[in-house]
Amino acid sequence: MDEFALIAHFFAPLAAAEAGAFGLTDDAAVLALGSDQALVATIDTLVEGVHFRAEDPPESVGVKLLAVNLSDLAAMAAQPRGYLLSLALPQAWTTDRREAWLGGFVAGLRAAQAQAGVDLVGGDTIGTPGPLTLTVTALGTVAHGQAVRRAGAQVGDDVYVSGSIGDATLGLMLLQGRLAGASATDATLLIERYQRPTPRLGVGHGLRGLAHAAADVSDGLIADLGHICQASGVCATIESQRIPLSAPASTALRREPDVFMDLLRGGDDYELVFTAAPERAGDVARLAAATGVPLTAIGKIAGTHITQGAHSVRVTDPSGRDLVVVGSGGYCHFT
Secondary structure, eight states, rough: OOHHHHHHIGGGGGGTOOOOGGGSSSSSOOOOOOEEEEEEEEEEEEBBBBOOOOOOOOOHHHHHHHHHHHHHHHHHOOOOEEEEEEEEEEETHHHHHHHHHHHHHHHHHHHHHHHHOEEEEEEEEEEEOOOOOEEEEEEEEETTTTTOTTTTOOOEEEEHHHHHHHHHHHHHHHTTTOOOOOOOOHHHHHHHHHHHHOOHHHHHHTTTTTTTTTEEEESOOOHHHHHHHHHTEEEEEEEGGGGGOOOOHHHHHHHHHGGGGHHHHHHOOOOEEEOGGGGGGGHOOOOOOOTTTOOOOOOEEEEOOOOOGGGEEEEETTTOEEEEOTTTOOSSSOO
16 A cells, blocks of 8 residues: 555544544644634654564554643643644565554554544654654644643642552563562553553643643653743652552562652653642542542642752652652653
């Protein structure tokens, strides 16, 4: 199949419900926006060997690719509207391998877009002599003035995180053979969290008018809270004993307590970290109940910051002593 036949066969069905996608036959999609709405656009690229392993099931790669972009929309309290997809497929692949991989990949995308209520609206497909490279541009809407940004955290705010932290890091460690002793059930749950993250769209929607600042945890909790601090001109203190951990993560830490800081520095959680005024604690609790997603207070915005990035985040142990944060505090593509 040539490029256009491939698009028609694999991807046009994903766009069938969106009239403005024109069946993926035009140069661009035209999406209607109300006069009181703002467009929110985000883009993320996943590269084989960097963001996912060559051995990962193509279905999980499809889920993850869309989820990481939807997570960015959730962090800004946007309602997802649609997405564009760019594929750079290895030229070294045989036709059979390419079509088999795409079949699984599309199944993952289909499941992820159905769960989020979005459709594919366009994209580009090319061959490359390099590694498999996948890009999504996600589009969302939010009422004017209602987007939640990284800038906006205020001194005295409580710092919250959704869900649990560190599962994806442990899942990757299991896949890489760097973590032993997990039960089959725990291993399955941790690997699932790494390969198939869940964007917290419901929580993100509920942050409108509630959170002063928010970010998704893609590079690591310390790093992404550091991004909030840097953008807001503040510093934060988080208490290690308040970090929410899943049952499999808690079990793993009992065996290997030294990996705790790796969980705070590791990426791929795609939870939301946000700040809110202390008097809004009841509203945060109601949002957690409404969405079924735990929202845990883990620390405070402590003051104005004098250092950059992750170093504006202080992590304390149960006795109040500082734990050492090394380097950027999270994943970095370039060092």
